[in-house]
Amino acid sequence: MGTRRVLVTGCSSGIGLAVAARLAKDELRRFKVVATMRDLRKRGPLEKAAGDSLNKTLEIKQLDACCEASIRECVNSLPDRRVDVLVNNAGVGMIGPLECQSIDAMKNLFDTNFFGLARLVKELLPDMKQRQSGHIVVMSSVMGIQGLLFNDVYSASKFAVEGFCESLAVQAMKFSIKTTLVEPGPVVTEFERKVYEDAEKMDLSGTDEETAKIFREVYLPYSKKIFASLGQTPEEVAEQTVKVITAKEPPLRHQTNRLYMPMTALKHADPTGRLPLDAFYKMIFKHDSVFNATLGVLRMLQRSAWKK
Numbered sequence: 374m375g376t377r378r379v380l381v382t383g384c385s386s387g388i389g390l391a392v393a394a395r396l397a398k399d400e401l402r403r404f405k406v407v408a409t410m411r412d413l414r415k416r417g418p419l420e421k422a423a424g425d426s427l428n429k430t431l432e433i434k435q436l437d438a439c440c441e442a443s444i445r446e447c448v449n450s451l452p453d454r455r456v457d458v459l460v461n462n463a464g465v466g467m468i469g470p471l472e473c474q475s476i477d478a479m480k481n482l483f484d485t486n487f488f489g490l491a492r493l494v495k496e497l498l499p500d501m502k503q504r505q506s507g508h509i510v511v512m513s514s515v516m517g518i519q520g521l522l523f524n525d526v527y528s529a530s531k532f533a534v535e536g537f538c539e540s541l542a543v544q545a546m547k548f549s550i551k552t553t554l555v556e557p558g559p560v561v562t563e564f565e566r567k568v569y570e571d572a573e574k575m576d577l578s579g580t581d582e583e584t585a586k587i588f589r590e591v592y593l594p595y596s597k598k599i600f601a602s603l604g605q606t607p608e609e610v611a612e613q614t615v616k617v618i619t620a621k622e623p624p625l626r627h628q629t630n631r632l633y634m635p636m637t638a639l640k641h642a643d644p645t646g647r648l649p650l651d652a653f654y655k656m657i658f659k660h661d662s663v664f665n666a667t668l669g670v671l672r673m674l675q676r677s678a679w680k681k
């Protein structure tokens with residue numbers, strides 16, 4: 374296989390930045406990376422991470438996932454419009470009680486997380502079909518498999534992404550195009566900082582006192598503990614994304630965090646949905662000590678996995 378051109382969205386920080394830098398520095402020089410971001414003034418951290426690969430195996434271009442014209446302009450600027458691998462990574466988060474979130478904010482989230490993907494695929498799929506090759510890699514989430522308390526809208530957007538890719542994958546296969554959903558658990562990036570910052574500022578007057586209390590006093594501390602115990606680095610997710618991209622037979626789904634797998638496995642273990650529902654309910658509302666002990670064990674496992 375020759376050099377493949379990989380277009381990555383959302384490279385100003387976090388996973389997108391790490392994936393772009395990792396691919397550009399590939400020792401075997403298998404990739405030409407088109408690292409895109411909506412605001413080029415934020416290119417500094419990527420330029421630093423890219424180092425010597427900048428303007429050699431990595432070029433930075435503007436692309437806003439919410440703007441069809443900017444997607445087209447970016448793709449048109451590439452030789453033969455050729456993109457061998459799309460890494461659709463741009464995404465935003467949202468947490469909190471539903472009653473405190475406006476429909477406009479929900480639509481904006483879907484505009485990036487779901488319609489952003491739809492726009493990019495619409496732009497690239499016809500060329501990929503014509504060439505009978507290509508790989509669509511989508512940064513989904515474990516929340517695209519299993520919903521989580523106070524993540525209703527974010528999770529819904531990732532479910533949308535999962536349904537979209539699962540449906541598309543069959544047609545894509547007919548044209549020898551591969552589809553992969555990368556499903557990270559918690560990853561320590563700007564994403565986490567932004568959602569917690571928004572949560573601290575959130576006006577909770579739209580909901581009842583009990584819900585506000587559960588959000589502040591139960592959900593937020595739990596969620597922060599989960600990030601601290603199970604959180605991966607963007608570089609770890611990037612490493613696994615490269616493995617997926619270079620696999621001979623890439624999987625439709627790839628979960629990046631083995632420690633999170635027991636939570637998603639519950640979903641498949643009981644088609645009625647009762648098992649995960651009960652497990653999450655008990656973990657969050659009934660068994661604080663079990664939850665903390667479990668996280669302690671997982672933290673130890675995580676540390677020993679890193680040492681290996």
Ligand SMILES: NC(=O)c1ccc[n+]([C@@H]2O[C@H](COP(=O)([O-])OP(=O)(O)OC[C@H]3O[C@@H](n4cnc5c(N)ncnc54)[C@H](OP(=O)(O)O)[C@@H]3O)[C@@H](O)[C@H]2O)c1
Binds near residue numbers: 383
């Ligand atoms: N962090 C986690 O725990 C986690 C877990 C599972 C999945 N994910 C998924 O991983 C992906 C990357 O998230 P991250 O953790 O790396 O967060 P991040 O550091 O906040 O990065 C998100 C990136 O998306 C960009 N972006 C947002 N809206 C965009 C738009 N309309 N057009 C183009 N770029 C846009 C951001 O650009 P700006 O700097 O301009 O805002 C930023 O570069 C997301 O799809 C997220 O849902 C994250």
